[in-house]
Structures are given as C-alpha cells and as structure tokens.
Amino acid sequence: MSYKAIYVIVSREFKRFFRQRGRLLTTIARPVLWLFIVGAGLMRIIDVRAHGNYMQFMLPGVIGMTVLFSSIFSTISVVWDREFGFLREMLVSPVSRVTIVAGKLLSGTSLALFQGTALLLIAPFIGLGVGIKEIVLMVFLITLVSFSLTAFGLFIAAHLDSLEGFNVIMNFIVLPMFFLSGALYPVENLPSFLRYLTFVNPLSYGIDSFKHVLLKGGGTLTSEFPLSLDIIIVGVFAAVMTYFSSRAFERR
Amino acid sequence: MAAIEVRDLVKNYNGFPAVRGVSFSVEEGEVFGFLGPNGAGKTTTINILCTLLSPTSGHAFVNGYDCTGEPGRVRSSIGLVFQDVTLDGELTAYENLKFHCYLYNMTRRLTEERIEEMLAVVGLWERKDDFVKNFSGGMKRRLEIGRGLLHRPKVLFLDEPTLGLDPQTRFRIWQFIGGLKEKEGSTIFMTTHYMDEAEVCGRIAIIDNGRIIACASPGALKNSLKGDTVYLKTADDGRAQVELEGKFGLASKRLESGLKLIVPNGEKVIPKILSGLAVEVNEVNLKKPSLDDVFLHLTGREIRDEESAAGGERPKAERGRKRVARMIMR
Numbered sequence: 091m092s093y094k095a096i097y098v099i100v101s102r103e104f105k106r107f108f109r110q111r112g113r114l115l116t117t118i119a120r121p122v123l124w125l126f127i128v129g130a131g132l133m134r135i136i137d138v139r140a141h142g143n144y145m146q147f148m149l150p151g152v153i154g155m156t157v158l159f160s161s162i163f164s165t166i167s168v169v170w171d172r173e174f175g176f177l178r179e180m181l182v183s184p185v186s187r188v189t190i191v192a193g194k195l196l197s198g199t200s201l202a203l204f205q206g207t208a209l210l211l212i213a214p215f216i217g218l219g220v221g222i223k224e225i226v227l228m229v230f231l232i233t234l235v236s237f238s239l240t241a242f243g244l245f246i247a248a249h250l251d252s253l254e255g256f257n258v259i260m261n262f263i264v265l266p267m268f269f270l271s272g273a274l275y276p277v278e279n280l281p282s283f284l285r286y287l288t289f290v291n292p293l294s295y296g297i298d299s300f301k302h303v304l305l306k307g308g309g310t311l312t313s314e315f316p317l318s319l320d321i322i323i324v325g326v327f328a329a330v331m332t333y334f335s336s337r338a339f340e341r342r
Numbered sequence: 343m344a345a346i347e348v349r350d351l352v353k354n355y356n357g358f359p360a361v362r363g364v365s366f367s368v369e370e371g372e373v374f375g376f377l378g379p380n381g382a383g384k385t386t387t388i389n390i391l392c393t394l395l396s397p398t399s400g401h402a403f404v405n406g407y408d409c410t411g412e413p414g415r416v417r418s419s420i421g422l423v424f425q426d427v428t429l430d431g432e433l434t435a436y437e438n439l440k441f442h443c444y445l446y447n448m449t450r451r452l453t454e455e456r457i458e459e460m461l462a463v464v465g466l467w468e469r470k471d472d473f474v475k476n477f478s479g480g481m482k483r484r485l486e487i488g489r490g491l492l493h494r495p496k497v498l499f500l501d502e503p504t505l506g507l508d509p510q511t512r513f514r515i516w517q518f519i520g521g522l523k524e525k526e527g528s529t530i531f532m533t534t535h536y537m538d539e540a541e542v543c544g545r546i547a548i549i550d551n552g553r554i555i556a557c558a559s560p561g562a563l564k565n566s567l568k569g570d571t572v573y574l575k576t577a578d579d580g581r582a583q584v585e586l587e588g589k590f591g592l593a594s595k596r597l598e599s600g601l602k603l604i605v606p607n608g609e610k611v612i613p614k615i616l617s618g619l620a621v622e623v624n625e626v627n628l629k630k631p632s633l634d635d636v637f638l639h640l641t642g643r644e645i646r647d648e649e650s651a652a653g654g655e656r657p658k659a660e661r662g663r664k665r666v667a668r669m670i671m672r
Contacts, residue, residue: 092445092447094444094445094447095444095445095447097444098440098441098444098445102430102433102437102441105432105433105437106430106432106433109432110432174427174428175424175426175427175428176428176429176430178394178424178428179428179429179441179442179445180445181394182392182393182394182417182420182422183417183442183445183446184414184417184418184445184446184447185445186414
C-alpha cells in the first residue's frame with residue numbers, strides 16, 4: 091500500500107467532484123426536491139401530527155438516498171477511467187491493485203459522508219433539533235453506510251464494461267434499493283412480499299439507524315429495528331463487499 | 343545486459359494467435375521500432391512487455407526483470423505512452439503530472455522539480471494550469487510523453503505515438519523524441535505503421551501476422567532490395583523495351599503507360615539511357631527504395647492496403663484497447 095498513491099487518487103476524485111458543476115448542483119438539488127416538493131405534497135395527505143410531520147420523517151430517508159446515489163455514482167469513475175483509458179495509467183504504475191481499490195473506496199466514502207452530513211443543516215428548518223451528540227453519531231453512521239455502499243458500487247463497477255451498463259444498474263438496483271428501504275414509508279405497512287425485500291436490503295438498516303438518531307417521537311414513523319442490529323448488518327455488508335470488490339480487481 | 347529480451351513469445355486470444363513466436367532483443371540506449379499493419383501483433387507485444395497481459399508461452403524480460411514473474415519491478419523501470427490519450431481532462435496539466443509522480447512514490451520536492459523541468463522540455467510550462475480537455479491533440483501527446491518520462495524510466499514504450507495527428511505535429515513530436523534520446527539516453531521501444539516514422543529508429547523489426555519477418559536498420563532493410571526503380575514514358579514503349587534489352591541488357595516491365603525497371607544505381611543509369619535510346623523519352627522518374635517497398639517485397643502487400651481494408655485505423659485500435667482493458671480487469 092502506498093499512502094501517497096491513495097492520497098493522490100482521493101484528491102483527484104474530490105477535484106473532479108467540485109469541478110463538475112452539474113454533479114455538484116444535482117447533489118444539492120436532489121434532496122431539496124424530494125424534501126420540499128415530494129415531501130410537502132405528501133405531508134398534506136399523510137396525517138401524522140401526533141408524531142411529528144412527514145417532512146421530518148423523510149429527512150433520514152433523504153440522507154440515505156443521497157449517500158446511496160453519491161456512493162454508487164462515485165464508483166462510476168472506475169468505469170469512466172476504463173472507458174477513457176486513464177485506468178491504464180494506474181495499472182502500469184508500480185501501485186498495487188489493492189491500493190487503487192483502497193483509494194476509490196476512501197474517496198467514495200468521504201464524498202458521500204460530506205454530502206450526507208451537509209443535509210443535517212436542513213434539520214433545524216423542518217423543526218428537528220440536532221445537537222453535538224446527534225451530529226457525532228450521524229457522522230459515524232453515515233461513514234459506515236457510505237463505506238458499505240461504495241464497496242458495493244465498486245464490486246458492480248468492476249464487472250461493467252461500458253457506461254451504458256450503468257443506466258441498467260441505476261434502474262434495476264439503485265432505485266429499487268431506495269424505494270424499498272423505508273425511506274419514504276414505514277416498512278411494516280408494506281405487503282408481505284415487498285416487506286421481505288426490504289429485509290434483505292442493506293440500505294433499510296442504514297436508514298433505520300439514521301431514524302434512531304434523528305426521530306425521537308415514537309409511534310409509526312420512527313425506527314423499526316434495534317440500532318445494534320442496524321450497525322451489525324451494515325458492518326457485515328461492508329466487510330463482505332470490500333472483500334468481493336478487491337477480489338474483482340485482483341483478477342487478471 | 344539487454345534492455346529488452348524476448349524469446350519465443352506467443353499470445354493467443356481465445357485460440358486466435360495474435361503473436362506467434364516472436365524473439366528479439368533491444369540494447370540499452372537504442373531506438374527500436376516495431377513496424378507492421380494493424381492487427382500484426384504490435385500492441386499485444388507491447389502490452390506483454392508492460393505487464394498488462396500475460397503471454398500464452400515464451401519469455402519477456404525488461405531491464406533484466408521477468409515480465410510475468412516480477413511485474414512490480416518491470417513497472418517501476420518503464421515509462422509508457424499509449425496509443426490513445428490516457429490523461430484526465432478534468433485535471434490541469436500540472437495535476438496530471440503530479441498524479442503520476444505520486445503513483446511512483448516520488449517525494450514532494452522531487453515531484454516539483456521534475457514537473458517543472460519536464461513541462462519546460464515539452465513546451466507546456468505556460469499552460470501548466472490549464473485543463474487538459476482544452477488542449478490540442480499534439481499538446482496532449484507531448485504532455486503524455488513528458489509524463490511517461492517523469493520517473494526517469496530506463497525504457498520508454500511508445501505505442502503509435504503520433505496516431506491521428508496532423509503531419510506538422512507529427513514532425514514536432516519526432517524532433518522532440520529524437521532530442522530525448524540525446525538528452526536522457528533512454529532506450530525507446532516504439533510501434534508504428536507510418537513508414538516515415540520508422541526511419542527515425544536505429545533498428546526496425548517488421549512484423550506481420552504475429553511474426554517478425556525482418557529485423558535490421560532502416561538503411562540495411564532498404565539496401566536489401568538491391569535497387570532503385572526507374573519509370574520511363576516514351577513515344578513507343580514497345581520499341582523502347584526492346585532497345586533497353588538489346589543495348590543495355592536491362593529487363594523492364596510494361597505498365598499501363600510507360601515502363602518500369604529496377605536498376606542498382608538509378609542516378610548513373612538514367613543519363614546513359616537518355617543518350618542511348620533512339621525512341622523519344624517523354625518522362626523519367628527515379629524512385630529510391632522506401633520501407634514501404636521493403637514491406638511490399640517481404641509480404642507481397644502494401645502496408646496501407648491493410649489499413650483501408652480494416653476500415654480505418656481508429657475503430658480497430660478502439661476494439662483492441664477495450665479487449666485489453668477487459669482482460670486486465672476481469
């Protein structure tokens with residue numbers, strides 16, 4: 091492992107992120123659109139006044155969505171680099187494959203962490219109190235979830251030949267993962283077939299852990315699993331995906 | 343010790359032989375060229391030497407290191423400039439070079455020193471903070487070649503270094519590479535299918551269908567043809583042909599219009615023919631042998647025919663690259 095190489099791979103991803111205006115704008119606009127357009131609309135028909143409001147309920151889900159999209163999108167850079175040849179600049183250097191994977195993992199995780207944490211700034215505006223303790227806890231949980239999803243994204247990206255394939259992934263993996271994660275509605279109200287799908291979706295546990303920290307009202311619109319279970323499942327998913335993604339890159 | 347040593351190298355892609363038993367060696371400080379049409383096995387050979395592909399059988403050594411057994415050592419001792427651009431357009435010229443230096447684990451001070459020096463060499467110091475996506479093809483090429491040299495590799499591999507560039511830019515790149523050899527004393531291994539480009543090399547291996555069919559200096563290769571070509575257009579080609587045979591003992595060939603004859607020394611023969619022939623000569627043309635002729639002589643085909651038959655060079659290169667990329671990553 092070369093720390094210098096990891097540093098330079100991560101700093102490249104950050105530079106690219108902040109230089110691509112469209113990407114930066116999407117990152118800011120997407121959660122705001124969901125919260126204040128979808129959320130505001132649904133708030134009118136979902137009556138949960140007793141346990142806070144629907145927009146508050148959506149915040150942990152929207153953070154989860156942002157982390158999901160950001161993690162998966164940052165791994166598209168692997169496909170991108172392969173398509174445009176830059177990957178070979180790395181592959182013919184003395185840097186090991188593991189170092190390249192570590193660099194991509196670290197950059198994906200930190201970019202998602204940065205975006206997810208920034209959303210906490212919205213909390214006071216929708217009436218959610220967030221103190222130091224909550225922020226520290228959220229940073230820890232977002233890091234864990236981002237890491238697991240980036241590893242998952244890298245595993246997928248290692249098997250993709252072209253950018254077109256990425257669209258398929260978006261529609262058939264990323265969006266269902268978001269919709270079936272309890273981000274928009276409580277899992278327990280779902281028909282049983284769909285409910286089982288949410289149980290195998292690691293993002294459900296990630297978002298559930300965010301709810302533990304942010305929503306304290308109790309009632310139907312709060313967390314549904316124990317926090318320790320959330321952390322264990324996301325942690326195991328992260329470990330398994332890290333193993334498989336580094337293996338996918340080792341193959342020659 | 344030879345800079346590059348290759349013995350009986352074979353590479354099959356799914357049973358299709360791309361390289362069928364290639365052997366050669368390159369001395370330190372030499373500029374060695376691989377010349378051949380697209381699909382001849384040039385890029386495959388270079389990819390094996392750069393540890394991006396493993397050979398089906400045979401051995402390859404670079405700077406004394408085994409390309410299959412010690413890929414890490416090979417990688418730190420070589421520089422590579424690919425057929426197509428492998429720069430990050432979203433980064434500036436300076437940042438692209440810095441990325442490279444850090445991959446090669448150079449210290450910050452050394453990085454700054456070398457980048458400054460190299461940007462001056464490739465004439466891009468003024469543009470160091472511009473995004474690479476705004477660079478012209480020639481500028482990108484120069485930057486890539488400079489990048490390949492940042493870590494002072496003992497051997498620099500250039501895979502079709504001027505592919506797709508205009509003649510003027512190609513000329514500048516060649517001047518630049520010529521200068522590098524003088525200044526840095528690097529061994530250069532390049533592939534090309536441009537004949538004029540191959541002239542720059544100290545030695546050339548002509549490769550066709552995965553085999554080396556000739557290997558010598560450009561001069562020696564051309565001399566091996568033993569002759570210049572003279573084209574004559576006369577008032578009566580039939581009579582001229584008979585006269586050439588009778589008076590000078592020269593066999594000639596009838597073309598659609600005119601005659602073609604191969605003579606050992608064109609400059610000396612032409613005046614004699616002109617004064618000796620009774621038939622009126624309208625046009626004379628002398629052609630010294632080119633590497634094109636050498637290729638034609640050795641394979642019975644023109645190197646350019648292959649290119650147009652393959653439907654242009656770009657898509658093919660693209661396919662090869664993707665195939666290689668897949669092999670590496672999957």
